[in-house]
Amino acid sequence: MTQTAPRRRPYAARVPIEQRREQILDAAIAIIDRDGYDRVSIDAIAKEAGVTRPVVYGAYDGLGPLLIALLDRQQVRAMAQLLNALPEHADPGDLDQLIDGTVATMVQQLRDDPVTWRPILLTAHGAPDAVRTRIDADRELVRGQVARLIDEVLPDADSEVLAHAVLAVLEHFGRLVLEDPERFEVDRLVRAVHVVLDPLIRQG
Numbered sequence: 001m002t003q004t005a006p007r008r009r010p011y012a013a014r015v016p017i018e019q020r021r022e023q024i025l026d027a028a029i030a031i032i033d034r035d036g037y038d039r040v041s042i043d044a045i046a047k048e049a050g051v052t053r054p055v056v057y058g059a060y061d062g063l064g065p066l067l068i069a070l071l072d073r074q075q076v077r078a079m080a081q082l083l084n085a086l087p088e089h090a091d092p093g094d095l096d097q098l099i100d101g102t103v104a105t106m107v108q109q110l111r112d113d114p115v116t117w118r119p120i121l122l123t124a125h126g127a128p129d130a131v132r133t134r135i136d137a138d139r140e141l142v143r144g145q146v147a148r149l150i151d152e153v154l155p156d157a158d159s160e161v162l163a164h165a166v167l168a169v170l171e172h173f174g175r176l177v178l179e180d181p182e183r184f185e186v187d188r189l190v191r192a193v194h195v196v197l198d199p200l201i202r203q204g
Helices: 017-035 042-049 053-059 063-085 095-112 114-121 129-153 159-179 186-203
Strands: none
Touching: 017 042, 017 053, 017 063, 017 114, 042 053, 042 063, 063 095, 063 114, 063 129, 095 114, 095 129, 095 159, 095 186, 114 159, 129 159, 159 186
16 A cells, blocks of 8 residues: 655744744734634634744744734734824814825725724624724724814814714725725715815814
């Protein structure tokens, strides 16, 4: 009888530990984006990354620490992009430019990095409470920044309420971009944001 040679385990080349950790986190977020949090496991991450289980455990002590590291990384990425889209100061005389520039920048960020934004705006199924808590906390930080900008351009307005409305609109249109980027182009969304926000802001 002809013996079948045993399957060789995938070989993971030696790489610097920080590079390996990034590779593993990239694999984890790819699984979450594609399949949801409930499909994440050490085995799934190892397969996605093309390494063995011991390689994953050599980078992280277990699934819990790995997911915490992933959450930290994605939070930093998302907040950096959001704060980059929002100007430090607003010109009261050019509100249209503030809206146009912010929306255009945000849409481009969503197109450039959908893997970061889908689990946030589309709330990946099976997301742990810790993830939802982080998302809610970050949303409050962004809402505070939006309220500060509103105070600069509309000092007599109720900036707290308006900030809720503005963020809700931006998040909704962000979901449209993630779900169908070819259909919802930048110019189309900018026009729509004006239609929705202009009456709120002018009356604010």
